[in-house]
Amino acid sequence: PRLIERLSQNIDRSLTVVSAPAGYGKSTLLSSWVNGHGILNAWLSLDESDNDTAQFLTYFIAAVGSIFPQAMAKSSALLDTAATPQIPMVADRLVADLDQTGEPFVLVLDDYHLIHNDDIHKLLTALIKAPGGSMHLAVASRKDPPIPLATYRAKGWVTEIRANDLRFSTAEAAAFVEKCVGRPVKESALAALGSKTEGWVTALRLAALTVRNSPDLEH
16 A cells, blocks of 8 residues: 555656566556556556567557547557658657547556667657656566666656565565465564565465465464
């Protein structure tokens, strides 16, 4: 709840970056935020093949079009040409179309660490820099995306959530483990689990599954 509240308080910013190693709950957090709180959203799960600029643009436009079917027609028409247009032209067209949506929404780019195409990074940078607009970009990645985060931070354009933020507090770890185990757990055992896992949710879940059938949850 503390992270979802933080995201909601800063939804008027251009960008959210959730950056942490695998298993920290990046996608789960963003999904819980947008789907559990009535936020209009589209979701784009990325893979290595999406480093093709034309393919990325096709999926990007389709994701926005799933919410606003008529809004992205001119951007989509750019992709009908024989060669993919230059990024500045694409960015200008996307910004113009996005301005026509008329309703705030969140576009989630999941697994962005798989993207290593500089043109896509440049496109993302151009969209973030565009004044106004109704789109809030939420990027989940195992590493910081190669965009000027320091500049965005200084301008107050970005909300950043990192591994330390995603670690469960002692109280959160206790509640999570007891929910997984299905019965009360001794405080000493909870403290030990919290200390050994350092609040990493994947380790907490594995530990809870291991001890679920144990008659003594001290160990």
